[in-house]
Amino acid sequence: MMTAHILYSFRRCPFAMRERLALGIGGVRHELREVRLSNKPAELLAASPKGTVPVLVTAEGVVLD
């Protein structure tokens, strides 16, 4: 089974809202990982050290931040 794309997001972030909308309209299946900006998960920082959302990690491992 193929690993899903992973979207790191923050609910009230306007950039993340646009990303969620774009993926939704495009029908791109993904796993949504809501983060707390005050306590960013290590896997988000490992993927994107600048520590902002949204960050999309594709199933192929490409990081779009």
Ligand SMILES: N[C@@H](CCC(=O)N[C@@H](CS)C(=O)NCC(=O)O)C(=O)O
């Ligand atoms: N569009 C820019 C900015 C994204 C951005 O600034 N997101 C805010 C939330 S709306 C953020 O993650 N801030 C980090 C923080 O508050 O620690 C990017 O994706 O690099």
